[in-house]
Amino acid sequence: MTRISAYRLRHAAQVYGREPNAALGFDKILEAVGVSVDELSNATARIDLQREAAALETACEALEDPTFAARAGLASPGAKTLLAYLAQASDNIGQVFRFAQKYYALEDPDLRFDLDGSEAEPTICLSSDILSAHQFPRHREFLVFGLLKRTEQIAGDGFGKMSVMLECEDTEHCARLSELADCEVTGVQSINGVRLPTGGFEFQIATSDTALREHLLKHGEERLNQLPQNRTGLSAKVIKLVRSRLPGSLPSGDEVAKELCMTRRTLTRKLSEEGTNFKSLVESARCDLAKRLLVGTDSIAQVAFLLDFADQAAFSVAFKRWTGATPAVFRKAKS
Incomplete structure (x- = not known):
């Protein structure tokens, strides 16, 4: 399996370290899923997606708190990746997600963005051929609520309310997540993603910068061309x-x-x-x-x-x- 940047897991470890009920150290969680502590301390470290998912599931179990993964996603800082910079330089939210469909492979080739619904009321779904939602439900919540947070950061004020859709049968858990995220969380869905407000794709981004975007796109194409042609694990x-x-x-x-x-x-x-x-x-x-x-x-x-x-x-x-x-x-x- 293609290895991914460890920055997401490093962030989750930092959030876990602030948990008052964290009796089990995150180093023990890493050990249990086959990731060394040294890997997280290395800024360029890469890990398997399966191990990242297993670590989030194990952290929730250790804390006896199934909301931890979602809370870690909501605590996501602004990413410092090519795609994050492209998003900030984009004209509108629709352009952001079209770039995400193409360039997210630079960060994580095992996950992808699928656009569902209509242009007026689009839903951004996270999907993977490796990780099915039923295998690692807490991990998918980590990713979906991270997506929610990053979209809020990119759009800024005035974007309107988003909502979350999950493959989750536990209505009480969805209600707790809704309270944490201050948005509607709907379970019993066939997708895992974020529904944007009406007309969300057309929402203009204040940091739009055409010159910077063109420069970043050129760099992005060069990096895509450097990826191995056969990345399938x-x-x-x-x-x-x-x-x-x-x-x-x-x-x-x-x-x-x-x-x-x-x-x-x-x-x-x-x-x-x-x-x-x-x-x-x-x-x-x-x-x-x-x-x-x-x-x-x-x-x-x-x-x-x-x-x-x-x-x-x-x-x-x-x-x-x-x-x-x-x-x-x-x-x-x-x-």
Whole structure:
């Protein structure tokens, strides 16, 4: 898996250090997820996205406070990255997110921005082929509320109220997050992102600077051209392969290893180095496809069949483990 800058995790460590109930040191959390303390002290350090996600989940568990990750996101300082400078030099918010779609790969190639909704009422979604929302819910909240905070910082005064959409079945948790962020937080969604106020894309940015923007864009293109052409990690290849077999019969780990020209033992070892395993990736692919099928016209029994479950009951048990809701409740919430 492509490694990402450790600046987000470094920020989370600083916020964690100010927690009054932090009985477990953040160094122990890092050790538990396979990141060394030295990596965070290095300004140029890069880590795996999976390990960043696991660290945020572990921090919430250590504090016994599921809101910590969101609070860390809301405490995000102004970033000092190429994309952050481009955002400040942009003409409007719409231009910011179009730049984000293209240049965020310089910071984190495993996450992307998807624009949903209409131009008048756009929703900015965070998605990943490596991290599914059901795997690391606290980490996605860290990213989404960080996105909310950075958008506020870029837009400045007068932008209007934004709202947050999460794949979260816990209404009490969403209410606590809403109070913390002082905005509406809606759960039971199929996306994780921020909804902008009406006409948000057209909102003008006070720091717009055409000359600086052109200079930064030229630098950005040079950096993009320097990136390896094949940045896809093994986890992404496994997910893509599993998805290609669905709906239908799931491939076994041995079959996937053979198709990727390696032994099952090598596949297991390499996935472990990326902080994951074959079973988790298969569940990720199944869960994502299940959500899409459930909002369609297929019956729950048909979805279970298409995802290679023995019966509807087995699918319902698995789906509730992944999302916290039964397929019927999930479908009703989307209707």
